[in-house]
Amino acid sequence: MSQHVSVLSACALVASAVTFGMTSAAHAANTTSLTHTAVLSGLDNPWDMAFLPDGTMFYTEKCRGLSVRMPDGTVHALLGMKGTDDDFASTAEDLFCEGQAGMMGVAVDPDFEQNRQIFVYSTSDMTAPGTNRLMRMTVGDDFTSVADRTDIVDDVQYKPKATDHPFGGPGAHNGGRVRFGPDGYIYLTTGDTHNGEVPQSPTLIGSKVLRIDRDGNAAAENTPPEGFDPRTYTYGHRNVQGIAFHPTTNTPIVAEHGPWHSDEITVLVNGGNAGWDPRPNMAGRGDCPDNYCGYMPNQMEGMNRFERAAFMPMTDFDTYPDAMPPLWDNNGWSQGTSSAAFLTGEAWGDWENAMVVGIMGIGFGGTPIGQRIDVIQLSEDGTELVDVTEMTLPMEAGRFRSLVLGPDGALYASVDEGEIHKLAP
Ligand SMILES: [Ca+2]
Numbered sequence: 001m002s003q004h005v006s007v008l009s010a011c012a013l014v015a016s017a018v019t020f021g022m023t024s025a026a027h028a029a030n031t032t033s034l035t036h037t038a039v040l041s042g043l044d045n046p047w048d049m050a051f052l053p054d055g056t057m058f059y060t061e062k063c064r065g066l067s068v069r070m071p072d073g074t075v076h077a078l079l080g081m082k083g084t085d086d087d088f089a090s091t092a093e094d095l096f097c098e099g100q101a102g103m104m105g106v107a108v109d110p111d112f113e114q115n116r117q118i119f120v121y122s123t124s125d126m127t128a129p130g131t132n133r134l135m136r137m138t139v140g141d142d143f144t145s146v147a148d149r150t151d152i153v154d155d156v157q158y159k160p161k162a163t164d165h166p167f168g169g170p171g172a173h174n175g176g177r178v179r180f181g182p183d184g185y186i187y188l189t190t191g192d193t194h195n196g197e198v199p200q201s202p203t204l205i206g207s208k209v210l211r212i213d214r215d216g217n218a219a220a221e222n223t224p225p226e227g228f229d230p231r232t233y234t235y236g237h238r239n240v241q242g243i244a245f246h247p248t249t250n251t252p253i254v255a256e257h258g259p260w261h262s263d264e265i266t267v268l269v270n271g272g273n274a275g276w277d278p279r280p281n282m283a284g285r286g287d288c289p290d291n292y293c294g295y296m297p298n299q300m301e302g303m304n305r306f307e308r309a310a311f312m313p314m315t316d317f318d319t320y321p322d323a324m325p326p327l328w329d330n331n332g333w334s335q336g337t338s339s340a341a342f343l344t345g346e347a348w349g350d351w352e353n354a355m356v357v358g359i360m361g362i363g364f365g366g367t368p369i370g371q372r373i374d375v376i377q378l379s380e381d382g383t384e385l386v387d388v389t390e391m392t393l394p395m396e397a398g399r400f401r402s403l404v405l406g407p408d409g410a411l412y413a414s415v416d417e418g419e420i421h422k423l424a425p
Pocket of ligand 1 (some may be wrong): 264266274275276312315324326
């Protein structure tokens with residue numbers, strides 16, 4: 001309660017400051033004038049949200065399933081996973097969670113009003129040892145159920161077994177963000193599943209950004225290299241969990257986790273290679289445990305973040321000189337950049353059309369923990385970095401998993417700790 005009161009007071013003060021003195025203050029107005037509302041709490045790893053224009057919010061919980069929060073605050077539990085209680089209208093016994101994997105991204109069809117379709121990404125054991133699937137479903141008229149599940153993508157790699165790496169558990173690097181682009185296609189981000197072969201593989205669809213239609217077919221405009229799965233928009237990623245579209249250029253930009261160094265923000269180019277290749281015997285390396293060089297013990301023990309970047313680059317320009325260069329590398333740190341969104345609307349002031357990235361804060365090997373939301377300002381054409389500012393939060397930070405701009409222009413943020421927050425300018 002006391003925190004809430006102090007936030008309100010701060011807002012009132014800043015509101016005056018904005019009214020009387022906003023002429024030249026660069027970022028001061030926005031950094032302190034956010035209001036906070038707790039939208040939902042007590043959730044189990046809320047992973048993603050998707051909105052209808054009236055504020056209806058679909059959301060996933062990684063180990064529970066899909067639910068919807070109506071504009072009046074009522075919640076309907078729609079589709080549960082294996083082992084969830086019977087709160088859900090229906091249960092899918094093939095959907096499960098393990099480690100980083102589970103029910104993840106959710107997107108609403110831009111034509112929802114006509115077709116009532118939503119799209120959800122989840123791990124499934126319908127085929128052994130499991131894959132990730134993108135499911136299309138129809139939402140019932142009263143928003144209390146979903147039906148007509150159709151798996152439009154059923155072959156995204158999943159990591160079934162633990163490997164001999166730190167953080168090497170099942171379900172690792174599972175990608176999982178689903179977004180409709182301004183071009184009307186679905187963009188699905190996938191991860192490398194700790195498999196050295198996946199990122200540069202033309203046929204395994206982990207470590208990719210896929211661009212597909214509502215039936216899961218490749219977008220005709222995709223231009224991957226010859227021999228690649230035609231659904232490939234970009235490849236050579238490590239584990240993309242954030243994708244957003246520049247509000248004026250419409251270009252997709254991704255945020256992905258770095259390997260003990262160098263989280264990356266990358267402007268995508270159709271058919272481009274993001275340059276991650278953790279195979280042994282690449283970039284001057286020798287053999288690696290489990291044929292995966294993403295986590296070498298010598299990196300953890302003996303190198304700083306810059307030496308790690310040279311040893312196991314997030315973007316290997318020596319091997320792939322034409323790789324898509326990152327716009328930003330989080331100053332060489334790896335802290336778990338997860339979701340991305342753009343702030344649109346005049347209410348955001350100086351931050352209008354800036355990108356926001358949610359950072360989960362992974363403290364490793366001297367890395368500052370840094371749970372935060374970064375505001376990343378780009379040049380007008382979206383190709384260059386102008387400034388990065390840490391958002392001053394009007395509430396306690398957490399592991400920021402998902403950032404979504406709501407239809408009301410506010411930023412909605414979910415944290416692994418179980419909350420969905422609303423931040424309004
Ligand atoms: Ca890269």
